[in-house]
Amino acid sequence: MKTKIYTLFAMLLTVAFFSSCQGDNQNLGTAEIIELNPTEAVDYINLSEIVDSVEYIRLKNENNEPMGSAIKVEVRDKYIYLTTIGPNVLFVFDKKGEFVAKLDREGRGPGEYLYIEGEFIDNDEKTVKVMCGDNVIVYENITFKHIRTDKVTEVASNDKAHAGDFYYHAPQQIPNVVNGKSTNAGLIITKNEEVVKTLFDKNIKTADENNHTHWDWPYIASLAHNNKNELFASIMYDNSFYLIKDTTATPVLNVDFGDYGIDNERIGQMPLYDQLSYFNDATNVASFPMLIMFNDDMTAFSYNFKTNSSNANDETKQFGDVHQYLKLKKSGKTFHTKRFKNDITDFPEYLGVAPSKYFMCTPLVDGKLVNVIVPELCLGDDQTEIMTQAVGKVTLEDAPIVVIMKLKQSS
Numbered sequence: 001m002k003t004k005i006y007t008l009f010a011m012l013l014t015v016a017f018f019s020s021c022q023g024d025n026q027n028l029g030t031a032e033i034i035e036l037n038p039t040e041a042v043d044y045i046n047l048s049e050i051v052d053s054v055e056y057i058r059l060k061n062e063n064n065e066p067m068g069s070a071i072k073v074e075v076r077d078k079y080i081y082l083t084t085i086g087p088n089v090l091f092v093f094d095k096k097g098e099f100v101a102k103l104d105r106e107g108r109g110p111g112e113y114l115y116i117e118g119e120f121i122d123n124d125e126k127t128v129k130v131m132c133g134d135n136v137i138v139y140e141n142i143t144f145k146h147i148r149t150d151k152v153t154e155v156a157s158n159d160k161a162h163a164g165d166f167y168y169h170a171p172q173q174i175p176n177v178v179n180g181k182s183t184n185a186g187l188i189i190t191k192n193e194e195v196v197k198t199l200f201d202k203n204i205k206t207a208d209e210n211n212h213t214h215w216d217w218p219y220i221a222s223l224a225h226n227n228k229n230e231l232f233a234s235i236m237y238d239n240s241f242y243l244i245k246d247t248t249a250t251p252v253l254n255v256d257f258g259d260y261g262i263d264n265e266r267i268g269q270m271p272l273y274d275q276l277s278y279f280n281d282a283t284n285v286a287s288f289p290m291l292i293m294f295n296d297d298m299t300a301f302s303y304n305f306k307t308n309s310s311n312a313n314d315e316t317k318q319f320g321d322v323h324q325y326l327k328l329k330k331s332g333k334t335f336h337t338k339r340f341k342n343d344i345t346d347f348p349e350y351l352g353v354a355p356s357k358y359f360m361c362t363p364l365v366d367g368k369l370v371n372v373i374v375p376e377l378c379l380g381d382d383q384t385e386i387m388t389q390a391v392g393k394v395t396l397e398d399a400p401i402v403v404i405m406k407l408k409q410s411s
Contacts, residue, residue, distance in 0.1 A: 029250075029251060031240060031251040031252055031253055031254050032252070032253050032254070033253075033254045033255075033256055034253065034254070034255050034256065034325070035256045035258065036255055036256065036257055036258075036286075036325060036336070037257075037258065037260070038257060038260050038286045038303075038305040038323060039260075040336060041305070041323045041324075041336045041337055041338055042336065042337050042338070043337070043338055043339070044337055044338060044339040044340065044341040044350070045335050045337040045339075045340055045341070046340070046341050046343045047340045047341060047342050047343055047344055047351055047405075048343050048344055049333075049335065049408075050326065050328065050335070050340075050407060050408060051344065051369070051405045051406060051407060051408065052406045052407070052408050052409070053344070053405070053406045054342075054344050054345050054351070054390075054403060054404070054405050055403070055404040055405075055406075056390060056391050056401055056402070056403055056404075057080070057093075057095070057096065057097040057401065057402040057403075057404065058097050058391060058398075058399070058401050059080065059082060059091070059093050059097045059399040059400060059401070059402065060093070060097055060098055060099055060399070061091065061099055061399060062099045062102070066397055067082070067084050067089070067091065067399055068084035068085055068086040068087050068088075068089060069084055069085050069086055070082055070083070070084050070374060070399070070400045071083055071084065071085055072119075073372045073400055073402060074121065075370050075402060076121060076125055077125065078095075078125045079092050079093060079094060079095070079100060079125060080092070080093040080094070080095065080097070080402060081093075081119075081121060082399070082400065083116060083119055085115075085116075087104065087106060088106050088113070088114075088115050088116045089102055089103065089104045089106075090102065090103040090116065090119055090128065090130070092141075092142065097402070100142065101142045101143075101144065102144075103128065103130070103139060103144045105137075105144070105146075110146065110149070111137060111139075111146030111149070112137075113130050113132040113135070113137055114132055114133070115132055116130055116131075116132065117130075117131045117132050117133070117160065118130070118131035118160035118161075118162075119131070120161075120162040121141070122141075123229065125141055126140070126141055127139065127140060127141055127147065128140075128141050128144070129162065131152070131160060131167070133154050134151060134152055134153065134154040134193075135149050135150070135151065135152070136149070136150040136151075136152050136167075137149050137150075138150065150192075151192070151193050152167060152190060152192065152193060153167075153190040153192075153193050153194060153195055155167075155169040155171070155176055155188050155190060155195075156169075156171060156174045156175070156176055157169035157170050157171040157172070157174060157176075157188070158170060158171065158172045158174065158215065158217075158220040158222070159172070159220055159221055159222045159223050160223070161223040161224075161225065161231055163225070163229065163231050163244075164246070165191050165192075166189050166190065166191050166196070166246065166247070167189070167190045167191070168187060168188075168189055168223055168231065168233075168244060169187070169188040169189075169190065170186065170187055170222035170223050170233065170235075171184065171185065171186070171188065172186075172215065172217055172220070172222065172236050173204065173206060173215075173217075173236060173272065174206070174215060175206055176188060178195050178198055179195070181203075182203055183198055183201055183202070183203055184201075184202050184203055184204050184206065185198035185199060185200055185201045185202070186199060186200030186201075186202075186233075186235040186236060186238070187199040187200055187233060187235065187244070187249065189247050196247055197247040199249050200235050200238065200249075202268065202269060204268075204269060204270065204271055204272060205271035205272065206271075206272045207272070208273045213272065214272060214273070214276060217236065217288070217319075218287075218288045218290075218304050218319045218322070219234075219288065219290050219302075221290075222234050222235065222236075222290075223244075224291075226294075226295060230243060230245075231243070231244040231245070232244065232252070232291055232294065233249065234289065234290040234291050236268065236288065237264040237265070237267060237268030238264060238268075239254055239255045239256070239257070239261065239264065239289055240252075240253065240254045240255075241253045241254075241289075241291035241294070241301070252294065253291065253294060253299070253301070255289045255301065255303065257286040257303075260284060260285060260286045260305070261285075261286055261287075262282075262285050262286070262287050276318075279306065279318055279319055280318065282306055283306065283307060283308060284306070284307055285305070285306050285320070286303055286304070286305045286320075286323075287303065287304050287305075287306075287319060287320075288303060288304050288319060289301055289302070289303040290302050290303070292324075292353055293353075296329060297328070297329055297330070297367065297407065298326060298327065298328055298329060298407075299325075299326070299327040299329070300324070300325065300326045300327070300353055301324075301325055302322050302323065302324050302325070302353075303322075303323055303325075304319040304320045304321065304322060304323070305320045305321055305323050306318075306319060306320025306321075307320065307321075321338055322338070322352075323336070323337070323338055324336075324337055324338070324339075324340070324352060324353055326353065328407075339352055340352050340353065345388075345389070345390040346388055346389045346390055347373075347378075347386075347388035347389070347390040347391060347394070348373055348378050351371055351403065351405070353369065353371070367406075367407060368404050368405060368406050368407065369404070369405040369407065370402065370403070370404060370405075371402075371403040371405065372400050372401070372402055372403065373400060373401040373402075373403060374400050375394050375395065375396060375397075375398040375399075375400070375401070376396050378394070379394070379396060383396075384396050
């Protein structure tokens with residue numbers, strides 16, 4: 001099993017709004033356009049090309065007890081936050097990885113939740129909000145004293161974000177009913193107990209004749225804040241990335257794959273299982289670009305490139321390999337690669353910047369890249385533990401390891 005590192009970074013840019021943003025036909029306005037040939041991506045680039053040093057933070061649970069399956073790590077100014085499922089818990093660690101507190105209030109009573117559908121930490125890290133269905137439960141951070149429970153509109157989605165008075169939901173084609181009508185909108189915006197706007201609207205069939213559905217797409221993280229608390233979105237079947245402000249979406253970057261690009265408008269309007277059939281048979285197609293970072297230091301995004309239809313027999317290759325594109329603003333250097341090989345330490349073998357299908361990590365902190373190692377995904381099929389010089393012994397049961405990478409000063 002190849003080493004896999006899962007990460008998600010934040011992004012930054014401010015531009016003017018264009019109201020007509022639907023698929024690839026929107027007016028791009030002042031959006032930057034990057035022309036990219038997927039066949040020119042190299043197999044790997046050495047991590048030392050962009051990074052000076054690598055620091056590891058091992059997260060330690062209370063009494064070294066095992067944790068559930070990690071789905072998100074967020075590094076903030078004061079603390080590191082880890083969300084797990086099975087059980088549904090939000091852990092808090094200090095910047096050295098030592099356990100500080102945990103929110104473990106699963107239940108049906110006041111101040112309790114059945115699951116964590118989204119967690120939102122205020123900028124000052126004084127309060128934590130947990131979304132569960134049509135409730136947002138507000139807690140005091142660290143003590144996790146229940147402050148109040150707010151009623152909100154329930155929206156089925158794979159990713160959620162909160163900014164100002166609004167909640168943003170990225171369904172990734174999961175159907176919802178808005179004002180009595182079914183929609184597979186790319187972005188649903190709610191405030192209090194109402195839907196105030198839907199963006200990138202469409203209505204497609206999402207179940208086959210046996211009522212089976214499929215939501216296993218190349219990524220689940222569509223929304224990300226940057227360190228200025230601006231919100232950005234990557235929309236399925238759309239090669240543009242958007243700055244989201246209140247209820248408007250402004251295209252800021254567009255990726256042009258040339259002859260390797262898919263017909264996003266046509267395929268995105270197909271019934272869901274016809275979409276999957278298309279990708280099962282497709283060859284030499286680039287799809288699903290996702291913005292990772294767009295700030296003063298770096299532009300970065302990932303996408304999938306499929307070269308062989310036989311990949312359809314492997315669920316991890318249904319949409320092809322993940323490619324990564326980075327541009328360092330100070331030096332003007334660009335990197336177009338499948339992987340970044342870790343030539344700085346002995347673990348792990350690769351430290352990429354591409355997002356995971358199932359794990360989220362945020363963001364760029366103090367000018368340093370943040371990455372996360374999930375031990376169970378880094379060990380081979382027949383391995384239960386390995387010994388490394390970088391962090392010592394790593395076992396299947398270990399908590400995620402946060403990686404802080406300092407960018408080269410000349411970059």
